[in-house]
Amino acid sequence: MSELAIRRGAAPALAVEGLSYAYPRAAGRALEDVSLEVAPGEFVLLAGRSASGKSTLLKAACGLVPHFHGGEIEGEVRVGEIDALETGPGELAAAVGYLAQDPETQVVSTTVAAEIELPLEMRGDAPADRARAVEEVALALAIPHLLERAVDTLSGGELQRVALAAALVTRPRLILLDEPTSQLDPVAGDELIWLLRRLNEEWGVAVLLAEHRLERCLAAADRVVAMESGGVAFDGAPADFLAWAEEADPALTTPAARLFSLAELSPLPVGVRDARQTLRGIGVGHPPHIASRRVPHPYSTAPVLETKGLWVELDRGEDVRDVLRGIDLQLRPGERVALMGRNGAGKSTLLRTAAGLHEPVAGKIEVDSIALLTQTPGDYLVRERVGDELPGDEGMAALRAVGLEHAVDADPRDLSGGERQRLALAIALAGRMEGEQLPGVVALDEPTRGMDHARKGELVALIERLSGSVALVDQEATKATRAAVVVATHDVEFASEFAERVVLLGDGVVIADGPMEEILSGGWYFATEVARVLDLPGVVTPEQGAAALRGEPR
Amino acid sequence: MRSPFAYMPRRGPLQAASPGAAVSYLGAIVVVAFLYSNPLVLVAAGVAATLAGLLAGARTAVRAALRMGLSLALLIVVVNALVVSRGETVLARLGEWPLLGQVDVTAEAIVAGTSYGLRAAVAMVAFAVYSACVDPDRVLRALRPLAGRSALTATLVSRLVPVAAADAARLRDAARLRGPGAAVVGKAPLARRLLAGSLARAVDVAATLELRGYSLDAPPARNRRTASRHDRRFYAVAALVLAAATAGKLLGADDFHTYPSIELGLGPATLAVAAIVALSGLAPLRHARRRRAADGTKVPLYGGKSSRRRMEQGAVRV
Numbered sequence: 029m030s031e032l033a034i035r036r037g038a039a040p041a042l043a044v045e046g047l048s049y050a051y052p053r054a055a056g057r058a059l060e061d062v063s064l065e066v067a068p069g070e071f072v073l074l075a076g077r078s079a080s081g082k083s084t085l086l087k088a089a090c091g092l093v094p095h096f097h098g099g100e101i102e103g104e105v106r107v108g109e110i111d112a113l114e115t116g117p118g119e120l121a122a123a124v125g126y127l128a129q130d131p132e133t134q135v136v137s138t139t140v141a142a143e144i145e146l147p148l149e150m151r152g153d154a155p156a157d158r159a160r161a162v163e164e165v166a167l168a169l170a171i172p173h174l175l176e177r178a179v180d181t182l183s184g185g186e187l188q189r190v191a192l193a194a195a196l197v198t199r200p201r202l203i204l205l206d207e208p209t210s211q212l213d214p215v216a217g218d219e220l221i222w223l224l225r226r227l228n229e230e231w232g233v234a235v236l237l238a239e240h241r242l243e244r245c246l247a248a249a250d251r252v253v254a255m256e257s258g259g260v261a262f263d264g265a266p267a268d269f270l271a272w273a274e275e276a277d278p279a280l281t282t283p284a285a286r287l288f289s290l291a292e293l294s295p296l297p298v299g300v301r302d303a304r305q306t307l308r309g310i311g312v313g314h315p316p317h318i319a320s321r322r323v324p325h326p327y328s329t330a331p332v333l334e335t336k337g338l339w340v341e342l343d344r345g346e347d348v349r350d351v352l353r354g355i356d357l358q359l360r361p362g363e364r365v366a367l368m369g370r371n372g373a374g375k376s377t378l379l380r381t382a383a384g385l386h387e388p389v390a391g392k393i394e395v396d397s398i399a400l401l402t403q404t405p406g407d408y409l410v411r412e413r414v415g416d417e418l419p420g421d422e423g424m425a426a427l428r429a430v431g432l433e434h435a436v437d438a439d440p441r442d443l444s445g446g447e448r449q450r451l452a453l454a455i456a457l458a459g460r461m462e463g464e465q466l467p468g469v470v471a472l473d474e475p476t477r478g479m480d481h482a483r484k485g486e487l488v489a490l491i492e493r494l495s496g497s498v499a500l501v502d503q504e505a506t507k508a509t510r511a512a513v514v515v516a517t518h519d520v521e522f523a524s525e526f527a528e529r530v531v532l533l534g535d536g537v538v539i540a541d542g543p544m545e546e547i548l549s550g551g552w553y554f555a556t557e558v559a560r561v562l563d564l565p566g567v568v569t570p571e572q573g574a575a576a577l578r579g580e581p582r
Numbered sequence: 583m584r585s586p587f588a589y590m591p592r593r594g595p596l597q598a599a600s601p602g603a604a605v606s607y608l609g610a611i612v613v614v615a616f617l618y619s620n621p622l623v624l625v626a627a628g629v630a631a632t633l634a635g636l637l638a639g640a641r642t643a644v645r646a647a648l649r650m651g652l653s654l655a656l657l658i659v660v661v662n663a664l665v666v667s668r669g670e671t672v673l674a675r676l677g678e679w680p681l682l683g684q685v686d687v688t689a690e691a692i693v694a695g696t697s698y699g700l701r702a703a704v705a706m707v708a709f710a711v712y713s714a715c716v717d718p719d720r721v722l723r724a725l726r727p728l729a730g731r732s733a734l735t736a737t738l739v740s741r742l743v744p745v746a747a748a749d750a751a752r753l754r755d756a757a758r759l760r761g762p763g764a765a766v767v768g769k770a771p772l773a774r775r776l777l778a779g780s781l782a783r784a785v786d787v788a789a790t791l792e793l794r795g796y797s798l799d800a801p802p803a804r805n806r807r808t809a810s811r812h813d814r815r816f817y818a819v820a821a822l823v824l825a826a827a828t829a830g831k832l833l834g835a836d837d838f839h840t841y842p843s844i845e846l847g848l849g850p851a852t853l854a855v856a857a858i859v860a861l862s863g864l865a866p867l868r869h870a871r872r873r874r875a876a877d878g879t880k881v882p883l884y885g886g887k888s889s890r891r892r893m894e895q896g897a898v899r900v
Contacts, residue, residue: 096789118795126793132745133786136794138589142719149723150795176591180744194794385755400759406779407756410771422763459763 039109041202041234042066042089042124047103049084049093058084060258062103066236068201071228073245074238075262075269075280076255077480078445082238085255086204089236090126091117107202121147125195125203129210129478131187135194140182141175144193151198165197168231169223183371185216192220196227202234203227209244210478213370213518214553221245240480243282243521243557246270247299254280270296279481283521283557283570290574303561312577331358332468332512333382333398337391340374340381351377353536354391359469362510364495366523366544368554369533375516376403378533379471396468397460403474405452409440414451418458426458427451429466430490446483449475450490466511470494473516484519488526491515524548524556524568544568585744586646587713594715595812596638596866601721603809603816607865608634608708610820614827614859615704620838621693622848623830624700626856631707633863640714647710654706655699662695663687668841694840742787746780753779819865823858830855 042065049059059081066072074082087093094101095116105112107123117126128134137143141162148158166172169189174182182190188208195203205224209217225248227233239245246252252269254262254277262272273280274289274296281289284303285296293310297303340352351374359365367375380386381393383400401408411417415436418426427433430450435443440451453470460467472491476484496510517523523530523544530547532540532554540547545566549559558573567576591597596604608631615627635644664682669690676685722736753776757767830836835855837847 090793092789092792096792116797117789117792118798121793121795128786128790130786133783134790136787136791138719139591139717142717142723147794150798152798178589178591180588181590380755383759385758399761402752402756402759404752404756407753407775408760410767410775411765417765418763419765420763422761423765426761426763455760455764458761460761461763 039068039106040065041068041070041108042236043104043106044085044089045104047085047088047101047105049088049101050099051084052098054099056258058258059088062255062258062260064253064260064263066202066234068234069228069232071225071235071248071250072237073242073249073252073266074236074255075242075252075273076238077277077279077482078240078478080255081258082255083206084258086126086206086236086238088112089202089204090124091115091120092126118150121200122151122198123200123202125192125198125200127188127192127195127203127205127208129207131184131191131211134191135179135187138178139175140171140177140179140190143179143190144175144197147194147198161197161199165193168196168227169193183216184211185213185220185371188212188216188220189223192223196233199231200233202236205235205237207238207240207478209239209241211474214520215370217241217244217518218553221248224248240478241519241521242280243284243299246282247302249298266298267295270298279485284561286570287558287561287573287577290570291577293577297561300557300560307561307577329360331360331394332396333357333359333394333514335378335382335391335393338378338381338388338393339390340377340386341389342377342386351536352381352388355536355538357531357538357541359512359514361468361512362496363512363514364491364526364528365512365514366527366530367514367516367533368518368520368523368530368547369539371518372535373533374536375533376473379473379514379516382469382471398469398471399453399456399460399467400471401449401453401456401473401475403477405449405475408452408455409448412439412441414438414440414443417451417455422459422461423454425461425464426454429457429461429464429494430454431493445479446486449487453490466494468511470511470513471515472513474518475515476517476519476522484522484525488522491526520548520554520556530554545572585747586642587710588744589716589718590640590714591717592639592715594638594866595810595815595868596634596711596715597717598810599812599816600809601716601724603813603820604712604716605721606820607816607862608712610823610827611859611862612705612708614823614855615701615708617827617831618836618838618855619697619701620836620847620852620856621697621700622846622852622856623836623859624697624704626860627704628700628707629860630863631704631711633860634866635707635711635714637864637866637868638711638715640711643710643714644707647707648703651703651706652699655696655703658699658702659692659695662698663691666691666694670843690840690842690844693844697838697840742780742784745783745787746776749779749783750776816865819862823862826855826858 044062044064047059047062048057050057062085074085076082084093087097088105089107089112091112093099101113107120110120110123112120135143137146144162144165145158148161166175169192171189171193174186174190179187179190209220212220221244224235224237228235237245246266249266252262252264252266253260254269254273261276262269270281270285274285284300288294288296288303293306295306297306335355335357338352338355339350341348341350355378367378369375377386379400381388382395383398409417417440424433427436430453432447432450432454435447440448443451457467475487491513494511495513515526527544530542530544531538532547545568548554548556548568549565552560556568558570559568562573562576564576567573611627611630615624618624632644632648664685667684667686667688669688671689672686673689674687676687679685753772757772760767830851833851834847835851837849837852839845
């Protein structure tokens with residue numbers, strides 16, 4: 029069939045039939061008899077837990093599986109009229125674009141313009157055609173101002189857009205995205221989803237999007253495909269998906285759906301707008317917004333971390349920038365604090381300064397003792413046996429603190445993602461504990477990247493243990509064992525699950541600091557889905573929302 | 583963290599110039615450094631490379647290269663002073679050293695070492711300016727018709743080097759953040775971990791290249807970029823520098839001997855070559871094109887407050 033016919037939508041954008049696949053030397057199959065179709069111009073959301081086969085399916089649709097990864101494959105994959113199992117990813121690039129999770133590894137050129145132009149150059153397109161295509165796609169993605177920039181000076185969100193532009197510059201009819209928002213702040217994440225929706229509506233690009241944070245994109249989707257153990261467990265409309273997930277896998281439902289479910293309302297909403305409409309329909313209006321008041325901090329103990337007028341500047345190659353500008357902050361034992369803000373707001377720099385990786389240029393910072401887990405826990409793991417990473421009694425105490433004492437003889441590579449993260453934290457804790465007593469501050473930098481909801485639940489439990497909210501392994505929590513746990517995160521829903529206090533940074537200054545319920549119900553971007561649905565001060569979780577809808581006192 | 587030598591796009595003449603023009607210009611300065619031993623000419627070449635970098639806005643790269651280059655120069659001076667005992671002016675007798683034998687430090691050996699060190703420093707600064715100001719994508723695109731696959735492989739390597747540098751910085755930080763009770767991490771495990779991480783990243787980048795059509799057997803695409811209006815300037819300056827250096831060499835401008843005693847020629851030819859080479863560093867200077875204001879005076883097209891004020895005054899007169 030001609031390219032024109034494919035563009036007009038004569039064939040499905042993607043047709044998968046009876047697809048089974050095993051990676052080379054893998055024990056089991058990553059995909060098991062998968063069949064699905066994506067119609068031209070359709071926006072399909074791919075849901076499912078980690079390792080359910082979402083990424084592998086996307087790779088099969090763009091030709092990386094099996095052409096790049098090898099392995100054993102059965103079934104059929106067609107992109108338009110092109111057989112993806114016969115055709116390599118290079119030839120498929122004209123029909124399908126692919127965007128992976130980590131934007132760092134998706135750029136191969138030095139400047140943005142060269143990166144976007146590369147696929148056309150590889151195809152042998154004429155210079156004038158390349159110039160026009162680069163300009164068009166840059167305008168469509170609102171990045172013309174980035175064209176002359178070096179790729180290593182871009183933020184994560186900008187880099188993700190550049191990678192998307194390079195995937196779209198050949199004008200494919202199908203775009204595949206593998207958790208593209210996992211490293212983005214709520215603002216950049218929402219912008220990307222709405223950008224996809226616009227491309228879908230205006231250019232007619234079919235979208236197949238794999239995501240864990242469904243509340244962010246469910247409303248934009250036409251259809252949801254849920255995967256489980258390499259197979260398709262559900263395929264249908266977003267509203268039907270929520271009803272299915274409520275029964276089959278509640279971890280896949282959205283906060284707004286959980287709110288409705290707890291409040292025994294129906295139908296379950298696919299987004300904020302949908303939820304508000306339903307509430308209006310049943311006569312639940314919005315009470316007038318009551319200005320929230322600052323709640324005095326409940327702790328009277330001495331701070332374990334204190335900064336006064338903290339200024340930190342970082343040299344970024346060509347410019348020196350003040351990343352923290354006069355931060356005043358106190359953390360007390362047992363506090364669970366979410367440190368939030370846009371990419372580049374200074375969250376990581378604050379934690380790294382507390383851990384001694386950066387020197388302040390002004391002000392002071394005092395910290396009892398801090399264990400910091402950075403964004404890539406794998407960086408801490410350099411040996412092939414857990415016990416070799418953490419020898420002796422101090423090592424065992426640290427393993428006990430994170431609940432990994434049973435894994436002392438395991439190879440870190442055999443641990444699950446969550447266990448590897450806990451092991452890395454134990455490595456940071458080792459020797460900083462006195463007996464079972466934790467260091468004053470335990471800091472985690474973006475620990476939920478790429479995590480599904482179930483693993484986030486495990487992390488919340490660990491944070492509660494470290495902060496002494498629940499008993500440590502075999503002893504009662506006492507004030508002495510409490511650590512202040514501070515977590516830099518973009519994940520608003522996760523923050524609402526573990527934090528009792530939120531510190532919001534903006535361009536290096538603290539722009540809000542208060543109880544979690546107050547901060548996460550007082551905005552648009554840094555607000556939970558339930559807060560956006562109900563717009564009630566102090567109501568951020570489905571449980572709180574359901575109680576409010578039932579008229580229970582808060 | 584960004585390397586100080588990483589390319590930074592700017593709107594200066596050196597960045598806008600075609601890779602051939604920029605390489606010719608900076609290469610001419612390096613050629614002078616290797617053609618001459620006379621410290622005055624070498625200092626002039628160093629001034630030229632430094633000026634070129636500063637005028638092109640590559641302040642960080644120049645600073646880092648000067649730091650590294652002068653450290654290397656100092657090392658060369660010290661080694662040469664210890665290893666070479668030739669020369670009439672003995673400054674210190676350091677006695678018998680293992681492997682080196684009798685060590686006499688002479689003024690001639692120090693001056694000779696200075697000459698070698700300056701040469702190395704000039705080359706480093708010129709390379710730093712090249713690295714920070716010449717778009718590697720354009721260089722590789724220019725080379726692609728000659729060796730397409732090699733050029734793309736070089737692109738890949740040039741992309742992976744900063745990524746690996748960032749990985750190494752992260753691993754060092756993680757090693758520093760290990761608790762005192764965790765096993766100490768030596769350099770070997772860190773290097774192994776970095777290598778493993780780099781291989782994993784290389785696989786990801788290779789997958790991206792596949793998706794961008796690397797494996798396609800398409801005819802080589804023609805280059806979109808045309809020559810820059812600044813090219814002529816850089817080619818001309820390169821030709822002038824090379825012509826002056828060659829003529830000076832023939833006229834004895836490189837009159838410099840260190841052994842057995844120091845003889846430094848500072849004749850007119852040497853001074854002329856040094857002046858031309860030093861002034862060549864002004865080539866990346868961005869000069870504003872001028873146009874006539876209403877009163878007939880010349881007004882820059884772009885400029886600071888004074889030019890704006892003059893334009894406003896001109897407008898008032900009209």
